[in-house]
Amino acid sequence: MGTFLQIVGGLALAFVLLIVAGLFYLRWRIKRYANSDAAKWAQIGQAGVAARISLKPLDEPFHHPEIIEGLIAELQDLGYREVGRYSVPEMPTLQFWGGAHPEDGSGATVVDHSMIAPFFELCLVSDTDARHTLTVTTNPTHNPAHTRTGTRVIADGAFTPMAARSELLRTAADEPYLRFDAENFESIFVDLYARQMDFILAKGGPTEADMRREAARMADLPELDDDQMQMALRMSRASHQQALEDAIIDRFLKRYDLPAHEWERLRDRVIVIHDRMNGEEICQHALGHAGAEVDEIEVERILLVSDSRVAAFHALQELLPMAERFRLIGRTDEPVGAALYERV
Structure with a gap:
């Protein structure tokens, strides 16, 4: 099994x-x-x-x-x-x-x-x-x-x-x-x-x-060209990423024993940040809602020097005013390093 x-x-x-x-x-x-x-x-x-x-x-x-x-x-x-x-x-x-x-x-x-x-x-x-x-x-x-x-x-x-x-x-x-x-x-x-x-x-x-x-x-499948294969990869990645987020949330809830009523309040406002995300995804989650412009050179520096994607997200959030930063709910290291935040 x-x-x-x-x-x-x-x-x-x-x-x-x-x-x-x-x-x-x-x-x-x-x-x-x-x-x-x-x-x-x-x-x-x-x-x-x-x-x-x-x-x-x-x-x-x-x-x-x-x-x-x-x-x-x-x-x-x-x-x-x-x-x-x-x-x-x-x-x-x-x-x-x-x-x-x-x-x-x-x-x-x-x-x-x-x-x-x-x-x-x-x-x-x-x-x-x-x-x-x-x-x-x-x-x-x-x-x-x-x-x-x-x-x-x-x-x-x-x-x-x-x-x-x-x-x-x-x-x-x-x-x-x-x-x-x-x-x-x-x-x-x-x-x-x-x-x-x-x-x-x-x-x-x-x-x-x-x-x-x-x-x-799959013998009946016509050969896919490079563009079509890239589309297949993007679709597969999206399914994989959703499953990874589900697994992270499951491990987080088991680790912290969050009361059911608290999770019901949070579930639609939770954002999952993890170390299998790429730099573009981290930037989009951290800064996509920002009302003011941020220093692009500093953003690139943070992505280069951070020892994990989760750490990069935290550092990028610090570029924003307090009112625009997400609230950290907690962290877990299963199945990968991850942090859960509440959207503002």
């Missing part, structure tokens, strides 16, 4: 490319994703990148019931007991079965998605604050670059449930692990997703090379 985020990331990236292709090829028909699949892609595109997820009991059949039920039966034969069947509202069309093994406490998931071949994962989670994981998976979208520091993922599409369990037990370190059960499965699962997504978001959004690799994988 340590590789779930790669599903939403990969599909969001693919959908960005489809949108850009549609803008520049108005007569082009997406044969591979036409008709019934078009609605599914639309759902995925609207969802964007999910910084956090929630689980709901599954209230509809699996997309590939024969394959999914077959994998579930094999895992149950190995001793895994069902803890639930779920959908994920933030990741449209994603469904999965969850199980736990009473002997070693390992967790199991069998994953079904309308646009990806079914797969399963087995997972052990260290009983430490870091919650490092050992995951054995057949996930076809696994990207080693997305493996969180301190965790290990063994991915092989040829694994059977029996072979995967043997590999999990053979590879497991001699250390205490959390024990999945019906009571804690959901909370552990959601927490692991948040930790791994924080790792991905902190690294930055997809590069042009990432986008071109995804475009090459």
Whole structure:
């Protein structure tokens, strides 16, 4: 279950490319994703990148019931007991079965998605604050670059449930692990997703090379020229930045335990400043509302000498009259260095 985020990331990236292709090829028909699949892609595109997820009991059949039920039966034969069947509202069309093994406490998931071949994962989670994981998976979208520091993922599409369990037990370190059960499965699962997504978001959004690799994988997609690819990158960056802001706010609220009524008062007035912003974004947020002109040379100097984007924003704010400065609410260093301000 340590590789779930790669599903939403990969599909969001693919959908960005489809949108850009549609803008520049108005007569082009997406044969591979036409008709019934078009609605599914639309759902995925609207969802964007999910910084956090929630689980709901599954209230509809699996997309590939024969394959999914077959994998579930094999895992149950190995001793895994069902803890639930779920959908994920933030990741449209994603469904999965969850199980736990009473002997070693390992967790199991069998994953079904309308646009990806079914797969399963087995997972052990260290009983430490870091919650490092050992995951054995057949996930076809696994990207080693997305493996969180301190965790290990063994991915092989040829694994059977029996072979995967043997590999999990053979590879497991001699250390205490959390024990999945019906009571804690959901909370552990959601927490692991948040930790791994924080790792991905902190690294930055997809590069042009990432986008071109995804475009090459989609056989029906016409080749995008440089301008079109830049548009795709901007769209992808916007989705990534929004997810990063969501993750920062989530970590901030957990760290400071802000009362609900106070957050409701602030939420529409909050501006998030973080170290993955570029200089132009920092200047726009810090000075875009300024009533008076500021010294451009001093602005450039601040951007050059500041040791972080958050520090640069603070220094730029000091160029303004007190009445035009934003009020600092607090800081956090997860997933990246960031500060939350209240707009004036």
